[in-house]
Each structure stands twice: as C-alpha cells, then as structure tokens.
Amino acid sequence: MSETQTQIENRPPSVASLFAERVAATPDGEAYRYPVPPSSGSGPDEWKSLSWGRAADRVYAIAAGLIELGVAPEDRVALASATRVEWILADLGVMCAGGATTTVYPSTNAEESAYILSDSDSRVLIAEDAAQLAKAREKRAELPALKHVVVIDTEGVGTDAGDPEGFVIGLADLEARGAAYLEKHPEAVKERIAAITADQLATLIYTSGTTGRPKGVRLPHDNWSYMAKAIAATGLVTEDDVQYLWLPLAHVFGKVLTSGQIEVGHVTAVDGRVDKIIENLPVVQPTYMAAVPRIFEKVYNGVAAKARAGGGAKYKIFQWAAGVAREYAKVTQDNFRRTGKASAPFGLSTKHKVADALVYSKLREAFGGRLRAAVSGSAALAPDIGYFFAGAGIHILEGYGLTESSAASFVNPGEAYRTGTVGKPVPGTEVRIADDGEILLRGPGIMEGYHGLPEKTAEVLEPDGWFHTGDIGELSADGYLRITDRKKDLIKTSGGKYIAPAEVEGQFKAVCPFVSNILVHGADRNFCTALIALDEPAILGWAADNGLGGKSYAEVVAAPQTEKLIEGYVARLNEGLQRWQTIKKFRLLPRDLDVEHGELTPSLKLKRPVVEKEYKHLIEDMYAGSREA
The missing domain is CATH 3.40.50.12780 (ANL, N-terminal domain)
Structure with a gap:
C-alpha cells in the first residue's frame, strides 16, 4: 500500500473537521x-x-x-x-x-x-x-x-x-x-x-x-x-x-x-x-484555475477574431503561430513520455521562440501572467485547442468525473499531462473498462445513491461498489484514460457504422474559429448531418469586413456568404474523417444555443434530445430527398 493511499484512508470524517483543522493551523x-x-x-x-x-x-x-x-x-x-x-x-x-x-x-x-x-x-x-x-x-x-x-x-x-x-x-x-x-x-x-x-x-x-x-x-x-x-x-x-x-x-x-x-x-x-x-x-493573477471547455474555445475564437481584424498579415502570423504551438506541444509531450524531458528539435524551438514573442506571451498576459496550469472538466476539450494552449505555455490539464463520483475521478499529472486524455485516476479511485467499452469506477468518491430512487441507483451502482458512468473510454497501457463518447450518445448509422458525435464535434471546434455549438446527427440515417450555432462576436466581426456590417446575428447567419464560409470549414473537417463520419449537409441555427432555452445544462453541456426536437424541421429538411426520406 502506498503512502498516498494510507494518508487518504486516515482522513477525518468530514470537510467540517478539515475546516476546523485548517483554521487552527493557519488562522x-x-x-x-x-x-x-x-x-x-x-x-x-x-x-x-x-x-x-x-x-x-x-x-x-x-x-x-x-x-x-x-x-x-x-x-x-x-x-x-x-x-x-x-x-x-x-x-x-x-x-x-x-x-x-x-x-x-x-x-x-x-x-x-x-x-x-x-x-x-x-x-x-x-x-x-x-x-x-x-x-x-x-x-x-x-x-x-x-x-x-x-x-x-x-x-x-x-x-x-x-x-x-x-x-x-x-x-x-x-x-x-x-x-x-x-x-x-x-x-x-x-x-x-x-x-x-x-x-x-x-x-x-x-x-x-x-x-x-x-x-x-x-x-x-x-x-x-x-x-x-x-x-x-x-x-x-x-x-x-x-x-x-x-x-x-x-x-x-x-x-x-x-x-x-x-x-x-x-x-x-x-x-x-x-x-x-x-x-x-490580470487583477487576480491566478496560478491555477478550472474551467469548462467552452471558455477555452471562446478565448481561442476571440484571439483568432482579433488577429483577423488586424488585417491579413496579422491573421497569417496567428495561423502560423497556432500551427507551431500545436506541433511544439505534440513533440514535447511525446518526448516527455519517452524520455522524461519535454524537449523539441532546434528548428522547431527557434520557431516557437519567435511565435512566443509575437503571439503566446500576449495570450499568457491576458490570463494574468502567472497561470501555471488550468484544469478543464465537465465535457471534452477538442485536442487541437488543447495543443494550441499547451504550445502557448498555458497548460490545460484535462480531468474527468461525474456528479455521482464527486467530480474529480481522473486528472492529468502535472508535467506528464497528455492532451486528449483525462489523465490517471486520483489516488484511491479504481477504474476498469467493461466489455462494451463503458468506464466503471469504484472508490470513496462514489455517491451513496440517488435520493429516493432505489431502482435508479441499482441501475448504475453494483452491489460491490462499481459505478457505471455511461461514458465510453479507452485506457492506455500506463493508465491514461481517453473518453470517446457517452454510451447513449453513440450514433449507429443505417449502414451499421458507429460514430462518436462528440469526437467529430470537437474536431470541428478546432477547425472553425466561428463555431459556438455543433450537434452531429445521424442515428439510423444513411449519412451524418450537423446543426451549427455560431459565436456571435466572432461572426459579427467577420461580417463587418465582408459586406454584412450592421446586420443582426440572424441576418448574418442567413446570408449566403456565411453559409459558404462555414461550408469551407466543414469541407476541411471532412478531409480528416472516415467516409461514414463525414458531414454531408449542415444548417446554421438562427441563434446560439443557451441555458435559458433548455438546450444546454448549466455546466454548458449539450442537451441533444432538446436540440433535436426543437430543430427537427431542419434535420428532416437535410434528409428530404435522400433514399431514406
């Protein structure tokens, strides 16, 4: 038994006790x-x-x-x-x-x-x-x-x-x-x-x-x-x-x-x-903070929009620097995994120093200048956005947990973090992957059960303490977990192919700096489609430079120029997908999805059934005329 496990097993009965101890130690x-x-x-x-x-x-x-x-x-x-x-x-x-x-x-x-x-x-x-x-x-x-x-x-x-x-x-x-x-x-x-x-x-x-x-x-x-x-x-x-x-x-x-x-x-x-x-x-100057992926996506979109507004040359510099950041992060993380040292070849390091002076240093200052690490949880962070921030010196440590597991079941371990994974189990938590790929957890963080709902509790909590998360994932040989999708969200096309929509959605968020929310649809259909909501500040900034200045968000979204713009990003997304994953058609939504309309949870997760019901007419329109319609 490790020292860490012993320490956790000797914990006091409550946080109230911990608070009293903290007050006595450092009043x-x-x-x-x-x-x-x-x-x-x-x-x-x-x-x-x-x-x-x-x-x-x-x-x-x-x-x-x-x-x-x-x-x-x-x-x-x-x-x-x-x-x-x-x-x-x-x-x-x-x-x-x-x-x-x-x-x-x-x-x-x-x-x-x-x-x-x-x-x-x-x-x-x-x-x-x-x-x-x-x-x-x-x-x-x-x-x-x-x-x-x-x-x-x-x-x-x-x-x-x-x-x-x-x-x-x-x-x-x-x-x-x-x-x-x-x-x-x-x-x-x-x-x-x-x-x-x-x-x-x-x-x-x-x-x-x-x-x-x-x-x-x-x-x-x-x-x-x-x-x-x-x-x-x-x-x-x-x-x-x-x-x-x-x-x-x-x-x-x-x-x-x-x-x-x-x-x-x-x-x-x-x-x-x-x-x-x-x-x-800049006032707080935090050394660490936690956020949900949507915040990092908004910062990324905002930085890209600011560069674009600065003119063609500035935007090209940003795109080049973003590419360098991603390459640098992938190389240094890979080298750390193999050698224990986050090193990069001389040529890449030189480019990274130039990009740091031009772009990354300003980004770090916007975060207060002292941010050692940011923890991301609640939903999946698109790996390309994670690599961008990692290469820019803002280390996003993805973690994983659920309300039923008291939130922090997995977290990436400091310097050894791996973008695209949620890291390793926190000390004292066990994990195993079921035959169907579902992640099962056991440990002192697991809930007692659902209040007044013993049948619902029995559906997810085994008598021996294993909790069924409903998420699908893969464990690496050295214990890093990668979440691929929600079990119930997996799409099976009419051709029998399984697709993880969150994976495709995450890739699109990394490719398109104008997207706010995207829902990929395709269950029991013969191809995939997407409903796309755009980030209002980013798309209105683009609109002002492309003959659509002064128009409302709904008018900009309905404009043919906007559809053509997003079509280009969808095409770029499709280049990196398997044929059955590709988005054949899409529709732009007249407004962004939000908590107030019940389309997002308060932690900004997509409520798929709500969105699919609300925009059923757009989904049906995309499949009209296809063989299944």
Whole structure:
C-alpha cells in the first residue's frame, strides 16, 4: 500500500473537521478574496480578503444561526446563488451545523426550483437575492417543509403579506443571531462538527441531466473529505497557489475545488460573474484555475477574431503561430513520455521562440501572467485547442468525473499531462473498462445513491461498489484514460457504422474559429448531418469586413456568404474523417444555443434530445430527398 493511499484512508470524517483543522493551523493566513463594486457605481471593483480565522467566525455564526432555526443533522438547507464568497461560507455553515446542502442553480426556473426544494425536503433556503426569494414565494404553497428563506443580498426584498412570521431573514441577521446563540452555547458548533459521521449526508446535488427530471445525488461527508485529501495527494496544487474560482458552485466541479482548497490552504479569489473573467484575470493573477471547455474555445475564437481584424498579415502570423504551438506541444509531450524531458528539435524551438514573442506571451498576459496550469472538466476539450494552449505555455490539464463520483475521478499529472486524455485516476479511485467499452469506477468518491430512487441507483451502482458512468473510454497501457463518447450518445448509422458525435464535434471546434455549438446527427440515417450555432462576436466581426456590417446575428447567419464560409470549414473537417463520419449537409441555427432555452445544462453541456426536437424541421429538411426520406 502506498503512502498516498494510507494518508487518504486516515482522513477525518468530514470537510467540517478539515475546516476546523485548517483554521487552527493557519488562522491568520489568507483564505478568500472577493470583489466589492465601487460605491460610486463606476470604476473597477475593490478586492477584499478574508483570513481563515475571520472566515471561521462567519461560518460558525451561520452554523449557529441555522441550529437556532431548528436545523438538525442531515436536514436539508438549499442554496440558490451565483458563485460568491457567501456561497462558500454558507455551505460550510450548513456542514458545520451537521446539515446537508441542496444546491440550486440561480438560473433554474421557479417550477424546477420548487421540484428540487420539495424532493429534497429542504427546511431552509439560502437565496442570493430578491429574484431567488421570489421563486420560493411563488411556489410556497407547494413547499410545506420550507420554514425559512435566508437572503444574502437583501436589496429590493420587500414584505409579502403571505409570508409567515420569520419566513424571510437577511444573512447578516442570521449571523448576528448565530453569534448571540454562541455566547449562550459556546460549544454548540464544535459539538455538531464532532458528531458528524463519515456516512452522514453532506450534499444533495441535482443533476441537470440531458433528459427528464433531475435526480438528487446523495454525497456523504466522506466523499468530500476523501476528495480534499486526494486532490492534495496529486501534488498539483500547493499552499502558495492562488486559485481563481468562477465556476458555478451548484455544480460538483466547482464544489470539489472548495474542498481541495481547505486541505491545501491556498488562496481562492471568488467571483462567479462570467462577464468579468477577462477583466479579473490580470487583477487576480491566478496560478491555477478550472474551467469548462467552452471558455477555452471562446478565448481561442476571440484571439483568432482579433488577429483577423488586424488585417491579413496579422491573421497569417496567428495561423502560423497556432500551427507551431500545436506541433511544439505534440513533440514535447511525446518526448516527455519517452524520455522524461519535454524537449523539441532546434528548428522547431527557434520557431516557437519567435511565435512566443509575437503571439503566446500576449495570450499568457491576458490570463494574468502567472497561470501555471488550468484544469478543464465537465465535457471534452477538442485536442487541437488543447495543443494550441499547451504550445502557448498555458497548460490545460484535462480531468474527468461525474456528479455521482464527486467530480474529480481522473486528472492529468502535472508535467506528464497528455492532451486528449483525462489523465490517471486520483489516488484511491479504481477504474476498469467493461466489455462494451463503458468506464466503471469504484472508490470513496462514489455517491451513496440517488435520493429516493432505489431502482435508479441499482441501475448504475453494483452491489460491490462499481459505478457505471455511461461514458465510453479507452485506457492506455500506463493508465491514461481517453473518453470517446457517452454510451447513449453513440450514433449507429443505417449502414451499421458507429460514430462518436462528440469526437467529430470537437474536431470541428478546432477547425472553425466561428463555431459556438455543433450537434452531429445521424442515428439510423444513411449519412451524418450537423446543426451549427455560431459565436456571435466572432461572426459579427467577420461580417463587418465582408459586406454584412450592421446586420443582426440572424441576418448574418442567413446570408449566403456565411453559409459558404462555414461550408469551407466543414469541407476541411471532412478531409480528416472516415467516409461514414463525414458531414454531408449542415444548417446554421438562427441563434446560439443557451441555458435559458433548455438546450444546454448549466455546466454548458449539450442537451441533444432538446436540440433535436426543437430543430427537427431542419434535420428532416437535410434528409428530404435522400433514399431514406
């Protein structure tokens, strides 16, 4: 047994215990940074800090406040808020009170929010603002278990005649009540933390799912304690790191990052406003951050569009530099694999230095200039985009996990990372590939089961602990995993050929700098087609230089010039595909896909059935006149 495994087996029962240990070890160390908008309403945000000791004061006050409200061990407390420092403090407060956090995306509509609150039997809701409170008020009659709503930002929160007494409480008021409670019962929170057992429910995360009602994934305290220790054991992060955390904390990927940080003790800068990422990076200057592939795709498209706007010469330089980056990354990664040294031939190294001065250095500065590594998860990153960033000195370590496995089951190991794979299992996690190619996982990160759905649990969780992920993958001889597709998403053409749509879609994203989303269709058809949504800033920038300036997105997408442009990229994609994989026809969508219309999950995964249903007329039109039509 390795030292790492022993360390993980000796973990404490909960992250609440880990938090108490962290506070005792480094009370004056910086824990969190968070932005405060200027009082004048204009100008840059002011970033403030919270030490571990001060964070603990607030966390324990929230915990005591919840205890005073009657929250008992394993009682559910729902949390509906965007990513902000109060989300983390509230989540820790719930755990330190022995309760279980039910996460709700702030973008979730009133009906689905009510379903989650009802199904989880949540007694308290911690809501970000008046808009989140309004959803609970609208559906209050359907939520008899909900006794209180704690509002983080009380601006605009009015009274409602239908509110029971004490129904709405400000977070500041809850903390004040908790502090007063602790004066009378100073050991209350410590006693709750000490009483937590490893198998006690800590978090209930509802999978947004690509079909049907969301299922509540039951994750006990031991899942997070294990994840915290396993992340530390990878050696990928150190106490000197600065993490920029903007991912939705309602998602398991964002949530696991908070557990790892507590164990390692580094600084986390928290701001979930996606429109502030570009502005925040040079201010925060993170050494590492996590993101979903769509963010890297948008950065790549943005850089390409900026180069194109600079004129033909600049764009040619960018294209040349992008090619050099990919070649350099492939060669150095291959050499590292064979020799343990990331080296490149003299000629390629020389070209890389020139390209670095012209292009890559500016890109690194845009990320704050100190980014050592970025972790990508939640969906597949197109390898060519991964190689581009790797060659530019922005090392994207792809990882893999699911809500049901507490997010971080695999991650690429530092310098030895391999683009196009999700790396190796984190310490303590087992993997095997089933006969049909499905990835099976076992270990302390696997869920207890689906809330109130024993039949659904039995479908994916074997009695001996093996979890069926639903993903198809391949393991290399030395343990690197490559995900090829979702088991249920594999396409079988009428000719009997199997196609992994995500693989084709990823290749197109690397080829075409204008694409935002693409769906490849072809199940039971005799050829493949695609629905393509374009990136609005990128295509409008192109339109302005090609006689379509001033036109709306829908008008630009409908223009013959645009179709011809994308047709060229589809042809380039097809050159690298097997004949049965090629895209024979495509249609451009009148708008981009989004979360609001239900076409993407909150973690920006494509909901294939929703998109195929909504644009069925376009799909049928592409097959009209073919032999199968």
